[in-house]
Amino acid sequence: MRTVCALDGLRRGGAVDKRPAFLEVCTVTKRYGGLVALDACTLSIATGGITGLIGPNGAGKTTLLNVMTGLVRPDSGTVHLSGADITSLPVHRFAEMGMARTFQIVRELGSLTVFENLLLAPRHQSGEGVGAALFGRRKWWAEEHANAVRARALLERIGLWHLADQPSSGLSGGQKKLLDIARALLLEPQLILLDEPGAGVSPPLKLEMIRLVRELRAEGVTFGIVEHDMHLIGELCDHVHVMAEGRLLVSGSFEQISRDPRVVEAYLGAAA
Amino acid sequence: MIPYLITIAILVIIAALIGLALNLQWGLAGLVNFGVVGFVAIGAYTTALTAPSIGWLPAMILAALIAAALSAGLALLSIRLEENYLAIITIGFGEAVRLVILNEGWLTNGALGIANIQRPFASLTEQFGGDIVFVIFAIGVLAVVFVALEGWTRAPFGRALRAIRDDATISAALGKPVFALRVRAFAIGGAVMGLAGALQAFYLTYIDPSQFSAIVTSYAFMAVIAGGRGSNVGLLVGAGSIMALLEGTRFLKDFISVIDGVQLSALRLGLIGVGIILQLILRPQGLVPEARRKAADVLAKPREAA
Ligand SMILES: Nc1ncnc2c1ncn2[C@@H]1O[C@H](COP(=O)(O)OP(=O)(O)OP(=O)(O)O)[C@@H](O)[C@H]1O
Ligand SMILES: [Mg+2]
Numbered sequence: 001m002r003t004v005c006a007l008d009g010l011r012r013g014g015a016v017d018k019r020p021a022f023l024e025v026c027t028v029t030k031r032y033g034g035l036v037a038l039d040a041c042t043l044s045i046a047t048g049g050i051t052g053l054i055g056p057n058g059a060g061k062t063t064l065l066n067v068m069t070g071l072v073r074p075d076s077g078t079v080h081l082s083g084a085d086i087t088s089l090p091v092h093r094f095a096e097m098g099m100a101r102t103f104q105i106v107r108e109l110g111s112l113t114v115f116e117n118l119l120l121a122p123r124h125q126s127g128e129g130v131g132a133a134l135f136g137r138r139k140w141w142a143e144e145h146a147n148a149v150r151a152r153a154l155l156e157r158i159g160l161w162h163l164a165d166q167p168s169s170g171l172s173g174g175q176k177k178l179l180d181i182a183r184a185l186l187l188e189p190q191l192i193l194l195d196e197p198g199a200g201v202s203p204p205l206k207l208e209m210i211r212l213v214r215e216l217r218a219e220g221v222t223f224g225i226v227e228h229d230m231h232l233i234g235e236l237c238d239h240v241h242v243m244a245e246g247r248l249l250v251s252g253s254f255e256q257i258s259r260d261p262r263v264v265e266a267y268l269g270a271a272a
Numbered sequence: 273m274i275p276y277l278i279t280i281a282i283l284v285i286i287a288a289l290i291g292l293a294l295n296l297q298w299g300l301a302g303l304v305n306f307g308v309v310g311f312v313a314i315g316a317y318t319t320a321l322t323a324p325s326i327g328w329l330p331a332m333i334l335a336a337l338i339a340a341a342l343s344a345g346l347a348l349l350s351i352r353l354e355e356n357y358l359a360i361i362t363i364g365f366g367e368a369v370r371l372v373i374l375n376e377g378w379l380t381n382g383a384l385g386i387a388n389i390q391r392p393f394a395s396l397t398e399q400f401g402g403d404i405v406f407v408i409f410a411i412g413v414l415a416v417v418f419v420a421l422e423g424w425t426r427a428p429f430g431r432a433l434r435a436i437r438d439d440a441t442i443s444a445a446l447g448k449p450v451f452a453l454r455v456r457a458f459a460i461g462g463a464v465m466g467l468a469g470a471l472q473a474f475y476l477t478y479i480d481p482s483q484f485s486a487i488v489t490s491y492a493f494m495a496v497i498a499g500g501r502g503s504n505v506g507l508l509v510g511a512g513s514i515m516a517l518l519e520g521t522r523f524l525k526d527f528i529s530v531i532d533g534v535q536l537s538a539l540r541l542g543l544i545g546v547g548i549i550l551q552l553i554l555r556p557q558g559l560v561p562e563a564r565r566k567a568a569d570v571l572a573k574p575r576e577a578a
Binding site: 069071092113115116127144151 | 438
C-alpha cells in the first residue's frame with residue numbers, strides 16, 4: 001500500500017517527501033452528490049515535520065482533514081496512521097491513536113466554561129467511568145488537579161486565563177480559535193491537524209501560536225496545517241502540499257511551490 | 273392536615289425522583305425522553321409483581337435493573353439517530369408499555385390493576401401509625417439517589433455528558449466515546465425512574481394503568497425546565513414548587529365559588545403552563561443554574577472534592 005501511495009505521489013507531485021510518513025492518505029475519493037470534493041487524493045504527512053496544506057477555496061482541504069480524522073467516510077481510498085489502516089475507525093478512537101484536530105469553523109462547547117473545555121480534553125480520565133466517578137473520587141480529583149495545572153499554563157500563554165471561568169460561548173471568534181487549539185494540545189497528541197488556525201487571530205497571538213507550534217515540534221509532535229495565510233505557512237512548514245479541485249497538485253518546500261506556475265494558476269483560476 | 277401534608281411530601285418525592293432522572297438524561301446529556309412514564313410504570317409493576325415473593329428490597333433493585341436494561345436497549349436502538357428519532361421512539365415506548373399493561377391481563381391484571389401491595393417496614397408502620405415511616409423511607413431513597421446523581425454530575429462523567437449535549441461531533445473528536453456515554457446516562461436515568469415507580473407502588477399499595485398517563489412525563493419536563501436544565505438542586509426546587517402549585521390550588525375551590533371543580537383543575541394546569549412560559553421568558557436558565565467547576569477549586573491542593 002505504502003509503495004503504491006509513494007509512487008502515485010511521485011508521478012503527480014514532483015518533489016516527494018522522503019521522510020517516513022506518519023499519516024498517509026491513499027487515493028481517497030469523496031463525492032457530495034455530483035460534486036467531487038476529493039478526487040483520488042493521495043498525500044502524506046511526514047513524521048516530526050510541519051506539513052502545510054494549501055489551495056483555493058473549495059479545493060477539498062477541510063474535507064481531507066475530515067477524512068483523516070474519521071468525521072467523513074471516504075467513498076473509496078484509505079487512511080493509514082504509522083502504517084495501520086484507520087479508515088473506518090470510530091471517531092473517538094482517533095484521539096486514542098494520538099491524533100488531535102481543530103476546526104475551521106469553531107463549534108465550541110458553549111455551556112462549559114473556558115477552563116472546563118480544557119479539563120474535558122485529556123485522555124484516560126478515570127472520572128469518566130460510571131463507577132469511578134462516585135467511588136474513585138480521590139484518584140480522579142488528583143488527575144483533575146494535574147490537568148488543571150497544564151490547562152492554566154496554556155491559558156496564560158494564549159492570553160485567556162482571565163476568562164477561565166466564563167462560559168466559552170461568550171468568547172470572540174479569535175479567542176474560540178485559540179481555545180480550540182489549546183484543547184487539542186491537552187490531548188497530548190503525536191499529530192495535530194489544524195484547520196486555518198490563524199484565521200481571525202490577532203498578529204501578536206499569531207506569533208505566539210507560531211512559537212508554540214515550533215516548540216511542540218521540537219518535542220517531537222507532528223503537524224498538519226491548513227492555512228490561507230502564506231506568511232504563516234512559510235514560517236512554519238518544511239513541506240507544503242497544494243490542492244486544487246480535490247486533487248494534490250504540487251508538493252515541495254515552500255520556496256519550490258511558491259515558484260511553481262501551476263500553483264499561481266490554480267489560485268488565479270479559482271479567482272477568475 | 274398532617275396526613276395531607278405527608279401525602280404531598282411523598283408525591284413530591286416521587287416527582288422529584290422522576291425529574292432527577294430526566295434531568296440526567298435530557299438536562300445533562302441532551303437525550304430527550306418522552307416515554308418517562310413507561311419506565312416508571314415498568315418499575316411499579318415489577319415491584320408489585322415480585323415483592324410478594326422476593327421481598328421489597330430485591331424487588332426495588334429488580335425494578336431499577338429492568339428499567340435500566342430497557343432504557344439501555346432503547347438507547348442502543350435509537351441514540352445513533354438524530355434527537356427527533358429518539359423523541360419518536362420514546363413516545364412509542366411509553367405508549368407500548370401502557371398498552372401492554374392494559375391488555376396483558378394474565379400478568380398485570382389489566383385495567384383492574386394490582387391491589388394490596390405490601391409496603392416496606394409494614395410492621396413498623398402499624399406501630400407508629402400513618403405514613404410517617406414511609407415518608408422517612410422515601411426521603412432516604414431520594415437522598416441516596418440525589419447524592420449519587422450529584423456526584424456523577426460534578427465528576428468528569430457529567431462534564432463529558434454536558435460536552436456531548438453541546439456538540440457530539442467535537443466531543444467525539446476529543447476522544448469521548450459518545451455512544452457509550454449516552455447509553456450509560458440513559459440507563460442510569462431509567463433505573464431512577466424505575467425506583468420512582470417502585471415507591472409509587474409501595475405508597476399507594478395499589479397500581480393500575482390510569483396512574484401512568486402521559487401527564488407524568490409532562491410534570492417531569494416541567495420540573496426540569498423550571499428548576500434549570502442540568503441542576504439537581506434546581507430540580508428539587510422545581511419539582512417541589514410544581515407539586516405545591518398543583519396541590520395548593522386544590523383549596524382554591526373553597527374560596528372561589530364562581531367555578532366548579534372540573535374548571536378549576538383545568539385552570540390549575542393552565543396556571544402552571546403560564547408559569548413555565550413566564551419563566552422561560554424571564555429566567556430561561558431555570559431557578560438554579562447548572563453547576564460549573566471553578567478553575568481555582570481544581571488548582572487548589574489536591575484534596576477530596578468539595
Ligand atoms: N457536507 C458537504 N455537503 C456538500 N458539499 C460539501 C460538503 N462538504 C464540502 N462540500 C463541498 O466540497 C468542496 C470542498 O470543500 P472543503 O470544505 O473541503 O474546501 P476547503 O478546501 O476547505 O475550502 P476553504 O478554503 O474555503 O475552507 C466544496 O465545493 C464544498 O462545497
Ligand atoms: Mg476549509
